[in-house]
Amino acid sequence: MLQDVLEYLDKQHHSAVDRMVDLLKIPSVSTDSAFAKDVRQAAKWVNQHLQESGLESQIHETDGHPIVLATNCDSPDAPKDAPHILYYGHYDVQPPDPLEKWDTPPFQPTIRNNAVYARGSSDDKGQVCCILEALMAWKKVAGKIPVRITVLIEGEEECGSGSLHSFVEKYKHKLKADVCVISDTTMWKPDTVAITYGLRGLLYFDLKLHGPSRDLHSGMYGGILANPCNELTRVLGKLFDDDHRVTIPGYYDNVQPVTAEEQQQWDALDFDEMKDCLTPVGVDTPFGEAGYTTLQRRWARPACDINGLYGGYGGEGAKTVIPSFAGAKVSFRLAAGQHPDHIAEIFEKWLRDQDTHGCKWEITNLGGAVPVAVSQNSPYMTAAAKAIGHSSGKEPVLVREGATIPVVGQFKEDLDLDSLLIGFGLTDDAIHSPNEKFNLDCFRLGYRTHAALIAEFAKLEWWT
């Protein structure tokens, strides 16, 4: 049966591209309320195509943009003994600015170099279309989808997924699947699909250090009272020791070590830290926590970054001021095992333990996301590896990512649900940047893989 589905998909490749182009034409920029109508239009488009897959699909209103939720679980067709798969994706996109840097307009999808250029092509509309095409093909060829599935496509991923948590709470009973599948990541190389089984978490602070009640003349007051800029840099300067390890007591306590098996997998990967990572961003010196490789630092070790500094005079020339405050944005990428609540607690304690000589902290926790590390040994992981082998003709690699996909941790915390991250973007797709693109071979590989994945899942018998 899968062979028929794949043949059908091959035959209708051009109309699949046309459908994706249709969706890409809709400027569903979620962060800008001027596009609210377009965002809703994209939700409608997704809803209609989910219905064409034979699913019961509906647009749900939220306090923000709508969420599209579709399922076959309530249908008499649904195979009762098959596993229940939750698909997640998003139909909203980043703003296209700066417009003048696009070679062709961001919402007039253009095909060249065997790729479609448009805002959202790789992140995430093109990848959502991979799932939709696979579902529609199964419906068309087999008459139904041979597993129980629920599909959640949201419209606020690019502006913080503000409505998702309460929606998940409300529809927990419908969303409590056996596994979640997400296509919003990249391939390892153009010929090698990656299954991402680990993500770092995040914790983000705004720190303000307040000193005098007003800006002061540095001649009259220099050297006789604590300058917030001096104090802030002095305190933040202590965040790292000479091995570039974070000095907050307990910071590394719960970090999960890399297993010998993982390390073997990573060693087998074709990865050159300079060529694949640092040289393209103009950096000639690998640097980080002593005793670890670049891949270990990115995937398995926590990081602490000052994302911004502000306070006092930053314009041209000189102004002899002692500012009344200074501030910094400080964030942590959390390694598997760390929890944002714990790190927030020990970081705040560490800050308050520093002597700031009379300056006072205003500490704002801007939120976090838990890190994720999924077992490599689940039946779903095995099914995914088989499906990818079938669709691409090559074994997938198992990787982690240094970045954070908050929804993955959220599904784990809210629904105790593991996610399979199988993405078809390429690292040069320029997501969030001008000239975003999605390669058409990746598109083909994407819908074929999802079709095969459904077949593999259907082979698993499962009782929830």
Added chain:
Amino acid sequence: MLQDVLEYLDKQHHSAVDRMVDLLKIPSVSTDSAFAKDVRQAAKWVNQHLQESGLESQIHETDGHPIVLATNCDSPDAPKDAPHILYYGHYDVQPPDPLEKWDTPPFQPTIRNNAVYARGSSDDKGQVCCILEALMAWKKVAGKIPVRITVLIEGEEECGSGSLHSFVEKYKHKLKADVCVISDTTMWKPDTVAITYGLRGLLYFDLKLHGPSRDLHSGMYGGILANPCNELTRVLGKLFDDDHRVTIPGYYDNVQPVTAEEQQQWDALDFDEMKDCLTPVGVDTPFGEAGYTTLQRRWARPACDINGLYGGYGGEGAKTVIPSFAGAKVSFRLAAGQHPDHIAEIFEKWLRDQDTHGCKWEITNLGGAVPVAVSQNSPYMTAAAKAIGHSSGKEPVLVREGATIPVVGQFKEDLDLDSLLIGFGLTDDAIHSPNEKFNLDCFRLGYRTHAALIAEFAKLEWWT
């Protein structure tokens, strides 16, 4: 003769106030070219009143705003055996912004609470008028000024005195006086005049630390390369040791110690570090270089201040960026004995000696000014103390200031000329701020003191 001059001054106090008010009405904001005509108008006003003192006065064009230069040295009247005094002041003012915080308009001088409220009233037009009134009274009562004097009133003090250095070079022969007198400082207390014999110098840097060639995603790159914000705070955090001493090798090498005699004078001053200094600016903790008092720190010890921090994201909320650069404004207040050229050299070396893990410095020296410490034992100092005793009925105090008046160092370097800083402002005059004022008793004390000072100078016989 002085007694006649003082009586005359007493009688015409009201018309003196009227003249000051006239000058204060002219919005001579030097930094804003929209006021260029007004600046010139103020120069004309000053020029005219210097001519009324019987001096040969002229407006000199510069690349910026005009300089008014007046003298009696070329006149047959000039007493050949008297010392030659250079008076310095400025007729330009700071911008009045924020306008909405003024109780009465900044260029509609208003008299209330025995003070005139207007931009420039204390800094420096009112104090320039003290000098002009004394000169005009001597001319009126005695027929001539009994010392050789040159008066230089510039119009660019509030925007950097850009034309002064080349003017001084050009007119060196006219400006090479025996001593310079400046009224642009404050009294010690409302009933006690201060002679300021020391000023700190200044050295100001813009520092940029460059890292990756573009802003990066902190998830993908966090922990694997040097973040310029992290590196900048780490390096600047090392500027001070635990005693809040600057760690740059050689930084304190040439700092002149406070003499036992000076320390006795300072101990005798009525000064409460909290009440007179820190509490009014909302600071409850004196802090600075260990082992020194607040007055010593302000007057005799160098300071290092970060005047601003910038780089990365400083807006609301979170942005997970590793910026391509981070920057800071860093300045030094130099103590007597230090030289900006030397400190610049050792600071730049110190910066370049720090390991920034591949990030690269862009160091911009924005200029400096030498510190000043004048001998307390010159005949001019003695003359000034006598004149102040006569005019105020109270001995003056000898003080230093923590701030910098670049022209004082410039006259010392260009003309080898020491300055007597005798000011009549009060510390609550709100210079550079809304509702600037000049107390009318201070105005009276000012012109009486300058009249008496001329008499004291005339008693000194001098051959240059």
